[in-house]
Amino acid sequence: xxxxxxxxxxxxxxxxxxxxxxxxxxxxxxxxxxxxxxxxxxxxxxxxxxxxxxxxxxxxxxxxxxxxxxxxxxxxxxxxxxxxxxxxxxxxxxxxxxxxxxxxxxxxxxxxxxxxxxxxxxxxxxxxxxxxxxxxxxxxxxxxxxxxxx
Amino acid sequence: xxxxxxxxxxxxxxxxxxxxxxxxxxxxxxxxxxxxxxxxxxxxxxxxxxxxxxxxxxxxxxxxxxxxxxxxxxxxxxxxxxxxxxxxxxxxxxxxxxxxxxxxxxxxxxxxxxxxxxxxxxxxxxxxxxxxxxxxxxxxxxxxxxxxxx
DNA sequence: GAGAATTGTTTTAGGCTTCAAGTATGTTGA
DNA sequence: TCAACATACTTGAAGCCTAAAACAATTCTC
Numbered sequence: 001x002x003x004x005x006x007x008x009x010x011x012x013x014x015x016x017x018x019x020x021x022x023x024x025x026x027x028x029x030x031x032x033x034x035x036x037x038x039x040x041x042x043x044x045x046x047x048x049x050x051x052x053x054x055x056x057x058x059x060x061x062x063x064x065x066x067x068x069x070x071x072x073x074x075x076x077x078x079x080x081x082x083x084x085x086x087x088x089x090x091x092x093x094x095x096x097x098x099x100x101x102x103x104x105x106x107x108x109x110x111x112x113x114x115x116x117x118x119x120x121x122x123x124x125x126x127x128x129x130x131x132x133x134x135x136x137x138x139x140x141x142x143x144x145x146x147x148x149x150x
Numbered sequence: 151x152x153x154x155x156x157x158x159x160x161x162x163x164x165x166x167x168x169x170x171x172x173x174x175x176x177x178x179x180x181x182x183x184x185x186x187x188x189x190x191x192x193x194x195x196x197x198x199x200x201x202x203x204x205x206x207x208x209x210x211x212x213x214x215x216x217x218x219x220x221x222x223x224x225x226x227x228x229x230x231x232x233x234x235x236x237x238x239x240x241x242x243x244x245x246x247x248x249x250x251x252x253x254x255x256x257x258x259x260x261x262x263x264x265x266x267x268x269x270x271x272x273x274x275x276x277x278x279x280x281x282x283x284x285x286x287x288x289x290x291x292x293x294x295x296x297x298x299x300x
Numbered sequence: 301g302a303g304a305a306t307t308g309t310t311t312t313a314g315g316c317t318t319c320a321a322g323t324a325t326g327t328t329g330a
Numbered sequence: 331t332c333a334a335c336a337t338a339c340t341t342g343a344a345g346c347c348t349a350a351a352a353c354a355a356t357t358c359t360c
Contacts, residue, residue, distance in 0.1 A: 004268040005261060007276055008168065010283045015165040016210070017290060018158065027348095035316065053338060060166070065317055067340055072315080089325045089338040111155060116297075118154045120289025126157055129282040132275060133160045139270025140167060147266075177318095185346065203308055215347055217310055222345080239308045239355045 018117055025113060030106050035059075036078075037110070039069050040095065040103040043079065049094035051084065078102055168267055175263060180256050185209075186228075187260070189219050190245065190253040193229065199244035201234060228252055 023034050042058045043050060050058070056066045070093055073079045078099035084090040095103065118126060173184050192208045193200060200208070206216045220243055223229045228249035234240040245253065268276060 002261060002265060003273075003276060003280075004265045007268060007280045007283075008264045010280060010287070011161075011165055012169070014283050014287050014290070015161055017287070019162070020210075021294065023348095033315075051338075052340095060170075061316090062318060063339060064319080064341075068316075084338095087326075087338080091339065111152060114158050115152060115154045117290050117293050118157060118286070120292050121286055123153075125282060125285055126153060128278070129286060130153075130157045130160060132279040132282065133157075133164050135275055136268070136271055136279060137160070137164050137167070140164070140267050142270050143267050144171060183345075201308075202310095211346090212348055213309065214311075214349085218346075234308095237308080237356075241309070 021117070022110070022113060025109070026106070029109065030102075032106070035061075035069055036073060037103075037106055039066070039073060040078065040099060041107065043093060043095045044100070044103050044107070049092045051090045051092055053090070055093060073099070171267070172260070172263060175259070176256070179259065180252075182256070185211075185219055186223060187253075187256055189216070189223060190228065190249060191257065193243060193245045194250070194253050194257070199242045201240040201242055203240070205243060223249070 019034070026032050026034060026037055038059055039055060042055055046054075052063060052066045052070060055070075056063045059066070070079060070081060070091075074081050078096060080094050080096050082092050082094070084092045121129070169184070176182050176184060176187055188209055189205060192205055196204075202213060202216050202220060205220075206213045209216070220229060220231060220241075224231050228246060230244050230246050232242050232244070234242045271279070
């Protein structure tokens, strides 16, 4: 098997394992899901809220997807939907007080999970991995741009 | 933000970007999906076929999920379902002749996509990344086992 | 051997995701 | 001005995915 393929499979399984564990803990400890958490996180970083389109761009998912997520989170009372007065086509999403409190708790736990999962890696290894992933990302970017230009 | 979190986010976006591109190409070039491709790949590696349970373990997804995937692929004529004569509870899945041909084509393309996407990385970088991901995986393993023992 | 536990699969209910089509609002230029 | 185009969102159909419950066949144990 080609070296590139082996690298890709290892990258994939590492990421998948971590992600599965995060999903599992979000479910068992907070009865929530990763997409819900990600949406709250996006709103947490935006004090004035975000339109659905902005959320969709930040989360790299489709508009229709965000519509459904927002509807569920709204019905749970964690986010508020409100038509933008400036542009009546746009819907602005904000964290409710409860949503902010819920996110703060979940976010703290999430941070400590990640820290725990990488605890076995020496700081130099962590840095080297971070750097190489950066290299891989930019190599990838180049490859995809070349592809697109065809 | 913590160094661990930055590392995780970079790992996640790198993987997600590659995976999204693979999904996109499978869809546009072969009108198929990654789970379908993964199931065919699992069968390709098993000359005598696999039971649904074995597929489910290899793909790290639930049994119910494989039932649905198998049903769709069966209706497309790419896999065959047949009760195992040894253990009549089990269903054995095999590639049909058409399924094998389809997979061979898709697999060749998939391999060249991966090669292309990592082309910008020097062989030493590729190796270093592979090694560090191995370290991360085993560190992770240790952390999760420690967690489980609680 | 009969009953109990285990194993392999399917079903059910619900959430996530996409694409494509539809609705409403906003912008622009002849 | 107003028709054409663009933008923001929603809806609908289909597939992917999970957990839990239901079902069926096998194995274990007494």
